[in-house]
Amino acid sequence: MKKLNVGVIGCGAIAGIYIHNLKYHFDKVEVVACSDLIPEKAEEIRAKFDLKRACTNEEMLADPEIDIIMNLTIPKAHYSLNKAILNAGKHLYCEKPLCVTLEESKEIIELGHKLGLRVACAPDTFLGPGIQTVRKLLDENAIGKVTGFSINLLNPGSELWHPSPAFLYQAGGGPMHDMGPYYLTALTTLLGPVEEVFCYASPSFRPRDVRTAVLETTEINTNYNGLLKLRSGVYGNINMSFDVWKSKNNGMEIYGTEGMITVPDPNATQGPVYVFRGREFMAEINTIPREEFVKRLMFIHDGEEKYYQEEPLAFVGGNNMRGVVVVDMAMAIQEGRPHRTPGEIACHIVDILDCCDQSAAEHRVVEVNTSFEKPEAFYPVADGLWLGDLGTASNFV
Ligand SMILES: NC(=O)c1ccc[n+]([C@@H]2O[C@H](COP(=O)([O-])OP(=O)(O)OC[C@H]3O[C@@H](n4cnc5c(N)ncnc54)[C@H](O)[C@@H]3O)[C@@H](O)[C@H]2O)c1
Incomplete structure (x- = not known):
């Protein structure tokens, strides 16, 4: 053809x-x-x-x-x-x-x-092996019924990496509008559309030296703390900030009745996926003598590595x-x-981003009215789209 x-x-x-x-x-x-x-x-x-x-x-x-x-x-x-x-x-x-x-x-x-x-x-x-491996684990019920999620992206802003980042502080930029789409697309294609949003947001760092200019103000908010409720009833937090110098709390996690999944960076196509099989860990804890049990509770990490394991990726595709x-x-x-x-996913994401700003401006819960059909899981080997391993190329070649 x-x-x-x-x-x-x-x-x-x-x-x-x-x-x-x-x-x-x-x-x-x-x-x-x-x-x-x-x-x-x-x-x-x-x-x-x-x-x-x-x-x-x-x-x-x-x-x-x-x-x-x-x-x-x-x-x-x-x-x-x-x-x-x-x-x-x-x-x-x-x-x-x-x-x-x-x-x-x-x-x-x-x-x-x-x-x-x-x-x-x-x-x-989200079509990369990282998020698609999470999709496979969820479809296989690896952590039971999903009960929550947590999203944190906290850093000092795009001036850290972009050669001319001023446009990232205009409409359509900032941590929520520029980086949110990666996290929200991963979240919603894995767990379904968002129904309600509550958010605080403000511009905190100013003036900003963005390498090519010093911005006294920004067109957009640069620090967001929000809560999202999905149509499934599951809820979780989304904290997106370009106003944090350093955090040890970055990443995305999904929680379930049987365990937890560490989602790889949604801004890359490939990354390690970890699953903590909490129910199995507790089952072992429950078999050990009382004195030992108390010690394990005090040092809860003892012995849990066996249950917190990196999963093999569904396919290899590159970063x-x-x-x-x-x-x-x-x-x-x-x-x-x-x-x-389909554009409907992108439309839903823009809707969520707008609702975050509206919620922050009006100090109220805002309903998200758009939705989309969850796309088919992606397995390029079977789909004739096999690429081989693209390696670790950066955004800039
Ligand atoms: N840079 C990244 O790492 C990155 C990553 C993911 C997504 N994006 C997205 O990609 C898009 C572009 O980002 P970028 O970093 O390449 O920006 P950039 O500023 O480096 O490049 C944008 C280019 O578009 C040109 N341009 C602007 N308006 C135009 C018009 N009307 N007609 C023709 N050309 C026009 C500019 O001259 C410029 O060369 C943005 O939507 C951004 O959110 C960028």
Whole structure:
């Protein structure tokens, strides 16, 4: 079957790893063109990856050879470009967030449906072996009935790692809007949609020296402490902050009646998955003499390692599989099946993010009204999407 052709709009920091993976690893689509507001950046990417052409956005939209356009621009540019891409008759893949507001996101989803075009959105990290191994464990009832979860991402901000991070302190940025989508996509694709949100939020560190500028204020909150209740009735916390110098409390955990799962970093596709089989640990504790038992209670970690084990991954894929969604969508188009990251997931995530801000502003519980159907588990070996091990490439290649 002929490979679908892909164009890339936005040749900034994240573009390289996408094109690298699509060109050198997946080999299921053809990246043919790229554009950027700054023509030199488009030309640089074209030359680096030996693409057919660098062009303007308008030329890309009018190009009959292109089937799918990847929008890798900054969040504020997503809505207008997404609309233009669909109206040009191209399938759309957009970096997160789909749009900055829920209304815009809904409009894009509806336009895609109306025009019979696919809409997919980042993050795709939940399709990696890390989160999919957690999915497998939950499906196999490894920790019994899920009773709760905890999400903590606490660090001093994007200036730590991004070459020009000012846009990450504008609408669509900050710890919740920039990093929240990874954690919330992992959470909701594993445990189902969110129903209610309660949140406190504020901007705490200011002024901020973001390397390219000193920001007296930020457009967005940079410190969030929230609670989420899922439609299943399960609830847990989400603490996202760019205003914490250091924390030993980072990560994501899922709790159940039989044990606990340590979820690997949802911002990467692969990482270690640990399961604590609490019920089995207690069963052993209950067999030991009283004096020994008291000692074990005082030093509860004694002997628990046996029950807190790293699980083998469901498949090996590498740490950075960016682009896998584009491949899944391209194959889904050709096979006439649904793709695994429909825009409805991204829309629900934008809804949750908005509700966090609304809850913080109005000091009340806010209902989340969007939802989505849980996607099929992903096992690329069986799906003919086997990539091999992509290794440990970073975001910047
Ligand atoms: N950098 C990362 O590690 C990273 C990781 C995950 C997701 N993302 C997401 O990827 C997107 C891009 O992030 P980035 O870090 O690459 O940003 P960036 O600022 O490095 O690059 C964005 C590029 O888009 C171009 N651009 C902006 N508006 C445009 C328009 N209307 N038409 C054409 N080009 C336009 C800019 O000139 C720039 O080259 C964002 O949505 C971000 O949330 C980035």
